[in-house]
Amino acid sequence: MSPPRSGVLLHPGGQPQHQLPAYAMPLAVVGAGLLLLMSGALHGLAMQERLQVSALERLRREEDLLVSAAHQLLASLNGPHQCLQALPLARWEADGGACASVAEVAALRQAQVMAVPVRLLAWQPRADGLAAELELALAAAPGRGARRARFGLQLVGLPSQAVNLRTRFIGGGLP
Amino acid sequence: MSLSEALAACLVLLVGSSAAAELWSQSLRSTWEQARREEQLHRLDALLLASEGKAQELVAKQGLAADCQVAAGPLVTLLLALPSAQGATLTVPPSPPGTLHLRWETGGVSRERLLSASALGLCREAGHGA
Numbered sequence: 043m044s045p046p047r048s049g050v051l052l053h054p055g056g057q058p059q060h061q062l063p064a065y066a067m068p069l070a071v072v073g074a075g076l077l078l079l080m081s082g083a084l085h086g087l088a089m090q091e092r093l094q095v096s097a098l099e100r101l102r103r104e105e106d107l108l109v110s111a112a113h114q115l116l117a118s119l120n121g122p123h124q125c126l127q128a129l130p131l132a133r134w135e136a137d138g139g140a141c142a143s144v145a146e147v148a149a150l151r152q153a154q155v156m157a158v159p160v161r162l163l164a165w166q167p168r169a170d171g172l173a174a175e176l177e178l179a180l181a182a183a184p185g186r187g188a189r190r191a192r193f194g195l196q197l198v199g200l201p202s203q204a205v206n207l208r209t210r211f212i213g214g215g216l217p
Numbered sequence: 218m219s220l221s222e223a224l225a226a227c228l229v230l231l232v233g234s235s236a237a238a239e240l241w242s243q244s245l246r247s248t249w250e251q252a253r254r255e256e257q258l259h260r261l262d263a264l265l266l267a268s269e270g271k272a273q274e275l276v277a278k279q280g281l282a283a284d285c286q287v288a289a290g291p292l293v294t295l296l297l298a299l300p301s302a303q304g305a306t307l308t309v310p311p312s313p314p315g316t317l318h319l320r321w322e323t324g325g326v327s328r329e330r331l332l333s334a335s336a337l338g339l340c341r342e343a344g345h346g347a
Binding site (some may be wrong): 060069070071106110159 | 218222223225226227229232233235237238240241243244245249251254255258261262285293310313315316318322326328329330331332333334335336337338341342
């Protein structure tokens with residue numbers, strides 16, 4: 043008796059029955075694996091996009107905090123602490139006693155803006171007294187440097203009033 | 218290969234493709250949601266810019282007010298009338314003296330800023346000379 047052809051079994055009754063190919067299971071596993079792999083890659087891309095949008099939201103929030111801190115400081119310098127406008131930051135404590143106590147200067151240097159601490163790094167009026175530069179920084183977050191911003195502004199009128207705040211640079215805060 | 222092995226292969230394929238479809242659908246939902254958030258962020262960027270523009274408009278219209286606490290009040294009215302503000306909510310939380318706290322929110326995304334009325338040129342505080 044010759045051996046049966048591949049794929050056909052001859053049962054004792056003589057009725058041929060089609061045999062299922064033996065590679066169906068590996069094919070199913072490979073097919074399912076490939077589908078999962080492609081979906082996993084797509085999922086990875088989606089997660090990456092999510093992280094990017096989260097990072098963008100964080101950057102915008104930090105920019106808002108820095109700009110807000112600048113406005114909050116200017117509200118003080120245009121108001122009760124006007125005499126500090128003409129002084130560079132390093133001289134505020136020593137020479138700003140006419141309009142700001144040491145504690146008030148400390149509060150201006152380390153302000154709370156929307157419950158977030160913001161540090162005043164520099165206040166530098168120009169020699170002609172018509173403009174000034176302002177630099178602020180947020181506290182460094184774990185794994186990232188401090189995000190900081192530099193602003194330019196005009197000092198107009200007598201006594202001078204700080205107006206026309208312009209952002210010159212916002213940066214830092216990268217890992 | 219027996220029938221039970223064939224059924225097992227079908228089951229593997231079914232489970233695999235179903236899990237893949239679920240992942241695929243999650244990814245598409247997430248991508249759509251992130252695209253929406255990004256679009257809202259850009260919209261809020263534009264609203265913030267427009268807010269500053271409106272402040273300048275107000276300065277030109279009303280000139281310098283003497284009281285910084287009330288000078289920024291009309292700005293809120295102008296901002297609420299911004300055409301780009303449609304669908305966005307503007308709230309004005311309490312803020313430090315001389316400042317206006319603006320909070321724009323749309324679709325679960327928000328931007329908020331403190332603005333100094335005097336730095337915007339809306340007012341000039343009297344009696345604070347050195």
